[in-house]
Amino acid sequence: MDITTLPVVGSLLHAGADLLTTLTAGLSPVAGGAAAALAVVLLTLAVRLALVPLAVLQIRAERDRRRLAPQLAALRRRYGHDTRRLQEAVQRLYTSERVSPLAGCLPVLAQAPVLSLVYALFTHATIDGVVNALLGATLVGIPLGQSLLVVLTSPLWTQAWIVLVLLALLAVTVELARRAGLRWNPVEAPPVGAPGSGVAAASARWVPFVSVVFAAVVPLAATLYVVTSAVWSLGERAVLRRLLR
Template sequence: MDVTTLPVVGSLLHAGADLLTALTDGLAPVAGAAAAALAIVLVTLAVRTALVPLAVLQVRAERDRRRLAPQIAALRRRYGSDTRRLQEALQRLYTAEHVSPLAGCLPVLAQAPVLSLVYTLFTHASVAGAANALLDSTLVDIPLGHTLLAVLAGPLWTHAWIVLVLLGVLAVTVELSRRAGSRWNPVDAPVPGTPGGGTGAAVARWVPFVSVAFAAVVPLAATLYVVTSAVWTLGERAVLRRLVR
């Protein structure tokens, strides 16, 4: 079943296509062939601006976890490998301190529908029964609906550098964000003897780079969204960590 044929989804896609088309037409005199790519960047910035209140909650949640870090470390030492009792104790602590461990996920969850919309708009030949003109949009001659693999496997492989540059920017941004997060909220070393402690630390070290792998396999339009959002997050977090009390 094609979900784009559902009434609600179809309406959202149609509205999204109309918005991007209007922005592209308005930016064309200034940006030329890159107008659609710039339109996606502007949409991303608009979405992230609207989500600033959630980002504030996220930074406050970070601050709360930092404040509770000594108590959390003590609980980890106390319960060691008893995962069930540790989770129960952590939940009691969060409840008593009125801290939500899920607050840090809010901006990511809120962006998921928009990213899904961008992805869908650049992977379907038609929207609401009409030909999808957005698929004709390009950046450095690469259609915004192409993935890195499609570019490398086709005649446009010489233009793949633009995708590789974007992925490089994303990787650097992710690493800078990870380091800043580690300084702001240091993670305690695993308790000796805790099963999987070392593995968990290694996974946590590399999980942020999943976004780089994701950006490499989605259409270029979605890659632009992910990269723009990541760069925004890095700057936004640096500012809010200084301002939010």
């Protein structure tokens, strides 16, 4: 079944395609062949600008967790070997202090539909039976609908450097964001020998880089979205953390 033929999905994809096509046409006199890629970047920036209020809530939640850090540390020392009781105690603390542990996920969750839309727009040859002209858009000769893995196994492999540069930029951005997050809101290491302490430490170190792996396997248009959003997040958090200290 072609999901693009579903009434709601088809309408959303048509609207997204029309928006990107219009942006591309307007940017073509300035950006030339990179107009479509620039249109994706501008769309990302517009989405992130609209989500600034959620980012404010995210930083406030981080600030609250930093304020509660001594109490959280005491709970970990008290219940470090009893995961269930520790989780219950932490939840009670968050509830009593009116702190939402999910606030930090809001910007990511809110972007999921837009990223899914970009992904869909550059993976379907037709949208509700109409030829998808966006698949003809390129960046440095690479179609925006192709991923790094596809490019590396095609005659265009010599152009893969642009994707590798984007992934390197994303990796550096993720690491800078991780270090900034630790400085802003240090996380106390779990007690030695506590159940899952090693796994938790490894996860905290490497899970942020899942986005780099994701960006390597999705269409280049989605890679542009992820990289642009990550760079925006790094700068946005730096500014908001100063303002909401």
